[in-house]
Amino acid sequence: xxxxxxxxxxxxxxxxxxxxxxxxxxxxxxxxxxxxxxxxxxxxxxxxxxxxxxxxxxxxxxxxxxxxxxxxxxxxxxxxxxxxxxxxxxxxxxxxxxxxxxxxxxxxxxxxxxxxxxxxxxxxxxxxxxxxxxxxxxxxxxxxxxxxxxxxxxxxxxxxxxxxxxxxxxxxxxxxxxxxxxxxxxxxxxxxxxxxxxxxxxxxxxxxxxxxxxxxxxxxxxxxxxxxxxxxxxxxxxxxxxxxxxxxxxxxxxxxxxxxxxxxxxxxxxxxxxxxxxxxxxxxxxxxxxxxxxxxxxxxxxxxxxxxxxxxxxxxxxxxxxxxxxxxxxxxxxxxxxxxxxxxxxxxxxxxxxxxxxxxxxxxxxxxxxxxxxxxxxxxxxxxxxxxxxxxxxxxxxxxxxxxxxxxxxxxxxxxxxxx
Amino acid sequence: xxxxxxxxxxxxxxxxxxxxxxxxxxxxxxxxxxxxxxxxxxxxxxxxxxxxxxxxxxxxxxxxxxxxxxxxxxxxxxxxxxxxxxxxxxxxxxxxxxxxxxxxxxxxxxxxxxxxxxxxxxxxxxxxxxxxxxxxxxxxxxxxxxxxxxxxxxxxxxxxxxxxxxxxxxxxxxxxxxxxxxxxxxxxxxxxxxxxxxxxxxxxxxxxxxxxxxxxxxxxxxxxxxxxxxxxxxxxxxxxxxxxxxxxxxxxxxxxxxxxxxxxxxxxxxxxxxxxxxxxxxxxxxxxxxxxxxxxxxxxxxxxxxxxxxxxxxxxxxxxxxxxxxxxxxxxxxxxxxxxxxxxxxxxxxxxxxxxxxxxxxxxxxxxxxxxxxxxxxxxxxxxxxxxxxxxxxxxxxxxxxxxxxxxxxxxxxxxxxxxxxxxxxxxxxxxxxxxxxxxxxxxxxxxxxxxxxxxxxxxxxxxxxxxxxxxxxxxxxxxxxxxxxxxxxxxxxxxxxxxxxxxxxxxxxxxxxxxxxxxxxxxxxxxxxxxxxxxxxxxxxxxxxxxxxxxxxxxxxxx
Numbered sequence: 001x002x003x004x005x006x007x008x009x010x011x012x013x014x015x016x017x018x019x020x021x022x023x024x025x026x027x028x029x030x031x032x033x034x035x036x037x038x039x040x041x042x043x044x045x046x047x048x049x050x051x052x053x054x055x056x057x058x059x060x061x062x063x064x065x066x067x068x069x070x071x072x073x074x075x076x077x078x079x080x081x082x083x084x085x086x087x088x089x090x091x092x093x094x095x096x097x098x099x100x101x102x103x104x105x106x107x108x109x110x111x112x113x114x115x116x117x118x119x120x121x122x123x124x125x126x127x128x129x130x131x132x133x134x135x136x137x138x139x140x141x142x143x144x145x146x147x148x149x150x151x152x153x154x155x156x157x158x159x160x161x162x163x164x165x166x167x168x169x170x171x172x173x174x175x176x177x178x179x180x181x182x183x184x185x186x187x188x189x190x191x192x193x194x195x196x197x198x199x200x201x202x203x204x205x206x207x208x209x210x211x212x213x214x215x216x217x218x219x220x221x222x223x224x225x226x227x228x229x230x231x232x233x234x235x236x237x238x239x240x241x242x243x244x245x246x247x248x249x250x251x252x253x254x255x256x257x258x259x260x261x262x263x264x265x266x267x268x269x270x271x272x273x274x275x276x277x278x279x280x281x282x283x284x285x286x287x288x289x290x291x292x293x294x295x296x297x298x299x300x301x302x303x304x305x306x307x308x309x310x311x312x313x314x315x316x317x318x319x320x321x322x323x324x325x326x327x328x329x330x331x332x333x334x335x336x337x338x339x340x341x342x343x344x345x346x347x348x349x350x351x352x353x354x355x356x357x358x359x360x361x362x363x364x365x366x367x368x369x370x371x372x373x374x375x376x377x378x379x380x381x382x383x384x385x386x387x388x389x390x391x392x393x394x395x396x397x398x399x400x401x402x403x404x405x406x407x408x409x410x411x412x413x414x415x416x417x418x419x420x
Numbered sequence: 421x422x423x424x425x426x427x428x429x430x431x432x433x434x435x436x437x438x439x440x441x442x443x444x445x446x447x448x449x450x451x452x453x454x455x456x457x458x459x460x461x462x463x464x465x466x467x468x469x470x471x472x473x474x475x476x477x478x479x480x481x482x483x484x485x486x487x488x489x490x491x492x493x494x495x496x497x498x499x500x501x502x503x504x505x506x507x508x509x510x511x512x513x514x515x516x517x518x519x520x521x522x523x524x525x526x527x528x529x530x531x532x533x534x535x536x537x538x539x540x541x542x543x544x545x546x547x548x549x550x551x552x553x554x555x556x557x558x559x560x561x562x563x564x565x566x567x568x569x570x571x572x573x574x575x576x577x578x579x580x581x582x583x584x585x586x587x588x589x590x591x592x593x594x595x596x597x598x599x600x601x602x603x604x605x606x607x608x609x610x611x612x613x614x615x616x617x618x619x620x621x622x623x624x625x626x627x628x629x630x631x632x633x634x635x636x637x638x639x640x641x642x643x644x645x646x647x648x649x650x651x652x653x654x655x656x657x658x659x660x661x662x663x664x665x666x667x668x669x670x671x672x673x674x675x676x677x678x679x680x681x682x683x684x685x686x687x688x689x690x691x692x693x694x695x696x697x698x699x700x701x702x703x704x705x706x707x708x709x710x711x712x713x714x715x716x717x718x719x720x721x722x723x724x725x726x727x728x729x730x731x732x733x734x735x736x737x738x739x740x741x742x743x744x745x746x747x748x749x750x751x752x753x754x755x756x757x758x759x760x761x762x763x764x765x766x767x768x769x770x771x772x773x774x775x776x777x778x779x780x781x782x783x784x785x786x787x788x789x790x791x792x793x794x795x796x797x798x799x800x801x802x803x804x805x806x807x808x809x810x811x812x813x814x815x816x817x818x819x820x821x822x823x824x825x826x827x828x829x830x831x832x833x834x835x836x837x838x839x840x841x842x843x844x845x846x847x848x849x850x851x852x853x854x855x856x857x858x859x860x861x862x863x864x865x866x867x868x869x870x871x872x873x874x875x876x877x878x879x880x881x882x883x884x885x886x887x888x889x890x891x892x893x894x895x896x897x898x899x900x901x902x903x904x905x906x907x908x909x910x911x912x913x914x915x916x917x918x919x920x921x922x923x924x925x926x927x928x929x930x931x932x933x934x935x936x937x938x939x940x941x942x943x944x945x946x947x948x949x950x951x952x953x954x955x956x957x958x959x960x961x962x963x964x965x966x967x968x969x970x971x972x973x974x975x976x977x978x979x980x
Contacts, residue, residue, distance in 0.1 A: 005963060121755065130957050295499075296493075
């Protein structure tokens, strides 16, 4: 057995205490999701152009040609690769005057819009583990989506002031019972689409206006809300972790805005933080890197030679629906499996370049396919955990596949040559 | 071999006691050399006849990289609507006050600045800070990690264990690839984790039997014994609160009893925000006279200004409780980041309005500091982006040199400054030599960078040439010419390469990232138990903490 310390590159928890047996290709300490990622899976075997096996150089050449010949290429994905590749991808998008968008635009982007409105009063996961005596999971279900989050940071984690599960009150707010709600001290079931109202009611109660709150709000009894408000006020340090349950239901960014306003209010009484439960291991990097390179997190159009941000227009789904791109580079993502039908329809009609270690639905529509090394196993690089804490994932296996960083770097170099 | 001959310039080089002398400067392999070391027929000649030639500017305190400015960018897309350059041979750049990383590098170089230091690096975010520093082209850079609320520090100060504190500082600088010891509201940010703050130097920090005074004194002692390039660099307690000038003076006096023959032992940063007399925003006034008296009477303390520039700004500091206060005061959006057991940070947008009495007073206080503090002790900064853009340094420089310009500007601001500050009655006009010192040789000396900020033999060939003749132009009267010239250098030369000409970028270049390695002076083993114990309170493994040198584009290790 050859056990090596690795960092998991599956979900936004980015567990950095796990190990990998390089001889038997097997992980240790991983959760189910991580184990599955760190086990042998079908790979894209070789670079191909229209199904014909080619060398990396040929595929990269073809990819560069497609990008240079397009009027407006879409460069989408990025959430499951490292910052080094993302940075080159942003520069590539700027160079070819395309659109840069990343997976957040179909999951946590409403949270980003809320940050634009209200900011984000938050903290690292270590602060939560050390200090949070009340933790609320709102529309999020870590036991399924981030299985070791509770153990490492938020439910049973042993911290400086809060020594474990007994010292911590766990509250789950969701539209149905979940595996996380089964572990919770309190489960509050909200009618689907009524989170905004429940958040408003809590704000009213905490600001001393309980009298305006009706007996029932969004399927929740006023008494329950009064109790919840009391717990929130009495917390020494509270944390709200929100998930797609409120970013992708009625209200979307307005739900998050309201939750942030609740946290602003609570900080006038005690300490509270709020943070999104980001999904992919580096979806945070896919937003942070373009923010420092070109000013925005996602939905960035470079067709005028400078970055413009407009989420209603420049997200991948909108660009595809409008047929506003004439080629696409898809990296570390599977839009064909996840995008609406009319968006996928356009993807089928334009040249598509795919960069991914594994075949997926998008492979079926891709014209140029470039297999890549798996970051965290066959390639190293920087990723940002859901709380923006940077970690350098490791390379512990040699691989015949090129890293995303090398592939994008070579495409960029070739594009620069072609453009002269 | 790359060689330059800068001909017939009018040189101001305060460190080498050169004042407006007509002379030639020679450059070879990125360094300034003597005339006999170059071959004149192979040299590129730059005609600087009757133009001002100075060392490249050194910005010793700006927030240019890392999670704070990037959260600022994310929160404020409105800042990014200002397009500076369209992608062509160089990168597209955008930003009003908050700039993208490429824009930061380009704008410094256009202005003749060649080095910039990130003034607050959250230790666990060090890798992020370095990624952003690596995305800033053109200039040399470094980062100061924040120590004043870090539990290791509080513990070693509480135990009065100087050896372990020194060891920890060396460990932390190595892990974060940091340059020196930054302290932000010592003890106050830890108190914020419980919803509080500290109010004076002798308040006790919650859960630790220590006070801000003890934290500061211990960190000065440790930094001096390690003999780091830079001294302790402090953002004082009570920032942004009327009456705080007394805390600032008390803090400055803590430097008494320490000595260093090369540099100060305490650098107090963005003092403008800590120079308020009065007891509320209704009767706030300037406390600069007292502060200036204290600083001028001591020979081991330096300060920088933190000048507000009218217009937009974004407050971003490691002083999380202050940022929350500002959010309440302005009703503005607010980001906060509590950081493991290390401290915290906050971000709040704001705008300085000339007709607002408090903003006008802050503006006046910044200028008072520049005028009343000895030129050998005060550096020009805006605490970018807290006071505003660094691109307006020329405004501050020109204002300090021209009473006439100040009088014109005073007409535009709230009359409140007439009674609450002494700016209108200050006749001092700094000389061009003093201003060159305050933006070049002085910050280089304060940071402990002997090859920066001057044009002597062996110095880095970081040079700015400005389009005016200092022998003819009178800064007091011709302030418009001076302002315009300083805004865009005729030439900016970095590491011997011409990077900007007439305010336009002509070549991209990647500068060095300095970090200070003091691990040879300590026994790292001696704190391994504490490291292990406290990493139980981290959410990452100690083996995954920190930044390796090979991850940085052009690291420059300074071994102590």
